[in-house]
Amino acid sequence: MSHLFSQGQLGDLTLSNRIIIAPMCQYSAAEGAPTDWHSVHLGTLAQSGAGLLIIEATSVTPEGRISPWDLGIWSDELGDALQREVEKIRRWSPIKLGIQLGHAGRKASVDAPWKGGKALSGSEGGWETLAPSSLAFSENPTPKAMSSEEIAQIKQAFVDGARRAQRAGFDLIELHAAHGYLLHQFLSPLSNQRTDNYGGSPENRMRLVLEIFDEVKAAVSLPVGVRISATDWTEGGWDIDGSIQLARALEGRGCAYIHVSSGGLSPAQQITISPNYQVPFAQQIQQQVAMPAIAVGLITEPEQAEAIIATGQAEFIALARGMLYDPRWPWHAAAKLGDKIAVAPQYQRSEPHHLRGLFSV
Numbered sequence: 001m002s003h004l005f006s007q008g009q010l011g012d013l014t015l016s017n018r019i020i021i022a023p024m025c026q027y028s029a030a031e032g033a034p035t036d037w038h039s040v041h042l043g044t045l046a047q048s049g050a051g052l053l054i055i056e057a058t059s060v061t062p063e064g065r066i067s068p069w070d071l072g073i074w075s076d077e078l079g080d081a082l083q084r085e086v087e088k089i090r091r092w093s094p095i096k097l098g099i100q101l102g103h104a105g106r107k108a109s110v111d112a113p114w115k116g117g118k119a120l121s122g123s124e125g126g127w128e129t130l131a132p133s134s135l136a137f138s139e140n141p142t143p144k145a146m147s148s149e150e151i152a153q154i155k156q157a158f159v160d161g162a163r164r165a166q167r168a169g170f171d172l173i174e175l176h177a178a179h180g181y182l183l184h185q186f187l188s189p190l191s192n193q194r195t196d197n198y199g200g201s202p203e204n205r206m207r208l209v210l211e212i213f214d215e216v217k218a219a220v221s222l223p224v225g226v227r228i229s230a231t232d233w234t235e236g237g238w239d240i241d242g243s244i245q246l247a248r249a250l251e252g253r254g255c256a257y258i259h260v261s262s263g264g265l266s267p268a269q270q271i272t273i274s275p276n277y278q279v280p281f282a283q284q285i286q287q288q289v290a291m292p293a294i295a296v297g298l299i300t301e302p303e304q305a306e307a308i309i310a311t312g313q314a315e316f317i318a319l320a321r322g323m324l325y326d327p328r329w330p331w332h333a334a335a336k337l338g339d340k341i342a343v344a345p346q347y348q349r350s351e352p353h354h355l356r357g358l359f360s361v
């Protein structure tokens with residue numbers, strides 16, 4: 001059996017293989033609630049054979065949404081709506097389900113990407129954004145620097161969201177501290193110029209992420225992992241050394257895994273994108289912690305994914321765009337690597353003649 005198709009462990013959650021579907025915003029929610037699009041989209045991905053499906057960044061407060069069409073979990077009604085989606089998937093698929101909890105901070109209140117992704121004014125349905133400091137991202141309006149009270153409210157919102165996620169039936173919670181959104185804004189000295197105990201030293205900038213992690217972990221019995229941007233790809237920004245320090249601190253607190261992405265905080269970022277371009281960051285972190293690292297970013301080929309796991313660069317790999325392009329990627333990977341894959345009984349007759357034995361029941 002390949003390494004890619006061996007069982008894996010995230011905290012006490014067992015995954016049938018090492019393939020994770022990365023969270024992907026769909027900009028298709030209605031007032032924070034999932035729509036038919038989510039049933040279709042998630043239903044498709046749930047038949048992929050991946051070990052874990054992490055659903056898109058789901059905002060813990062209304063103003064934490066990237067766009068007005070993001071999923072939310074700031075009320076019990078929204079938790080119930082997500083529970084209905086979870087139940088639909090569970091009726092037809094054994095895939096494990098995670099949810100990414102987030103807050104967009106100064107990158108909130110923008111249009112859907114396919115409509116240009118520009119900041120929305122009040123008359124266009126936009127709102128005032130919150131951030132560690134009143135420093136704007138790119139052309140977006142200047143955010144309001146958060147008061148201590150607002151910081152306490154956000155922490156509580158993450159805890160409430162996590163409790164609702166557990167009640168909704170998810171198997172795992174991922175905290176979104178990547179891609180220039182609120183928690184990453186606290187980590188990076190480029191966006192955090194606070195003078196209280198949430199700004200200044202690396203310890204102070206990491207404080208909010210660690211406090212939220214601790215409170216969420218204490219509130220739920222599910223495995224809790226964290227997604228980070230390992231570097232801002234720009235001078236004077238958050239970097240791999242800080243990421244290693246953060247990963248060690250999270251591990252000491254019982255973090256289930258670290259999901260290693262990069263960038264998104266500064267428009268000045270200089271990234272040369274190529275296959276595996278973020279894998280070295282996952283590898284550097286994986287060498288320093290015992291909890292699993294998830295590598296992500298332009299992993300598209302089965303042999304490439306297998307090599308990452310086999311050489312110990314990361315324990316898991318995640319795919320985003322590759323799964324949209326080919327929602328049966330794990331089936332094709334199993335065929336390429338000579339493994340078996342479990343498929344829904346409704347689809348068993350599709351096993352190709354030249355691949356007899358690919359499907360396990």
Ligand SMILES: Cc1cc2nc3c(=O)[nH]c(=O)nc-3n(C[C@H](O)[C@H](O)[C@H](O)COP(=O)(O)O)c2cc1C
Nearest residue numbers: 022023024025056057296297298299319320321322
């Ligand atoms: C449509 C789309 C939506 C995304 N939404 C999220 C998100 O909600 N949360 C997140 O952490 N990353 C998000 N990402 C980033 C992906 O999870 C992933 O890290 C990135 O696309 C690189 O992986 P890939 O090369 O396999 O696509 C999104 C990417 C895409 C393409």
